[in-house]
Ligand SMILES: [Zn+2]
């Protein structure tokens with residue numbers, strides 16, 4: 287737990303490195319607007335009844351889905367592939383792996399996700415990713431802590447998948463870092479938002495097949511200078527919002543292992559579940 291003290295101190299201090307404009311070359315001028323927006327939302331929360339995270343219908347408690355959305359969204363659970371966490375239709379034994387993991391074993395140990403990424407969950411995720419609905423991070427972090435309880439118990443360090451700083455500028459926050467920070471608060475596992483870096487801006491992965499995605503992110507990540515020795519032997523839990531083909535987390539896991547991490551697991555809010563034939 288070489289990073290315990292320093293990272294623990296980061297946990298409650300507003301937007302940290304890699305999470306918002308403060309991390310990208312002195313763009314602190316955006317901070318007041320952000321704070322005001324937050325303040326306004328806090329006031330609204332007092333005046334308005336809590337809303338469903340997905341459809342904004344009234345709910346009893348903030349940070350919940352209404353009963354209808356709860357039914358529509360697919361929460362993933364066992365039986366799962368022991369490797370990538372792909373859901374199985376029937377139980378094949380606790381160590382069973384899907385065909386894709388057998389043919390091309392991932393560098394990471396296990397990947398787990400809360401939700402199936404599909405028509406029902408897309409709006410929920412995209413609102414958080416692009417739509418400034420950052421208040422959802424609280425609820426999502428709680429869901430991820432439950433879905434990834436086993437991974438969190440074994441983790442020494444939480445590391446979010448980084449955005450390239452240009453994308454961070456246009457989006458203003460890294461949604462994966464918000465999730466990692468929330469998980470750090472819940473679990474007490476330290477997190478290191480600046481440990482992984484995007485070395486180059488990668489074109490959007492949308493529309494690319496699995497092979498193209500692997501090529502797209504190859505060599506795109508690096509461990510921040512001087513951080514390698516602190517990583518030695520640690521079990522890292524990599525945090526991202528959506529796992530699509532797994533190419534991004536695979537590239538990150540390779541990079542962390544090459545830098546000395548003892549192991550890497552992956553926890554995401556959602557994952558795409560493709561037919562096996564598309565994933566090979
Ligand atoms: Zn709803």
Ligand SMILES: [Zn+2]
Nearest residue numbers: 367370384387
């Ligand atoms: Zn698998």
